[in-house]
Ligand SMILES: Nc1ncnc2c1ncn2[C@@H]1O[C@H](COP(=O)(O)OP(=O)(O)O)[C@@H](O)[C@H]1O
């Protein structure tokens with residue numbers, strides 16, 4: 314058995330996960346802040362294959378399998394040892410990203426993607442998952458704001474995809490009602506942070 318605590322953070326792009334998770338990590342000492350592929354060499358190599366622009370022929374199932382493979386390596390090399398050392402592990406995205414993006418938004422099926430991920434994670438699931446819920450329009454606006462340009466046609470195609478991603482996460486909340494805890498991520502950084510840290514401290518106090 315592991316002695317640490319494994320918490321994952323999920324949500325559409327631009328929900329504020331990276332911003333908030335960093336602020337949360339600063340409040341703890343025995344903590345590992347990580348994200349997939351998390352600087353693990355083998356997992357980074359797999360990620361490069363997934364993201365390479367020239368790989369236009371990549372089949373969606375191949376993509377899902379590669380995400381699961383990268384997840385496995387990150388889990389074994391980084392997450393599991395940290396938990397064994399009693400650390401609080403905060404992970405930016407985990408299996409629910411594959412279920413929402415590949416399973417639902419890409420249409421592979423949540424059950425199918427769950428099955429291949431079971432092989433990869435061998436029941437190593439987070440104690441709980443914080444889902445940053447946001448209208449995809451607002452998430453994309455936040456991202457685009459920093460790019461300093463108007464939303465264009467391609468971004469709108471993105472929008473449709475991200476709406477499906479959000480629907481996928483909503484289905485996951487129905488499926489895992491005790492593990493996944495929703496936070497309204499549309500407020501200010503301080504508001505979202507306050508809700509998140511209160512939630513984590515409450516959960517840790519009950520352990
Ligand atoms: N609550 C917030 N309100 C406004 N802007 C935010 C908020 N949280 C994050 N941002 C900004 O939105 C952008 C995306 O945030 P980020 O933390 O990278 O999201 P994610 O990791 O979920 O994709 C960043 O430019 C960040 O500074």
Ligand SMILES: Cc1cn([C@H]2C[C@H](O)[C@@H](COP(=O)(O)OP(=O)(O)O)O2)c(=O)[nH]c1=O
Nearest residue numbers: 325326327331349380406407410411414415
């Ligand atoms: C982990 C994971 C990420 N993704 C997607 C989500 C993001 O759009 C993209 C890159 O993830 P990431 O770099 O974590 O982006 P963000 O800062 O928005 O969280 O990869 C999947 O489609 N499936 C997965 O299993």
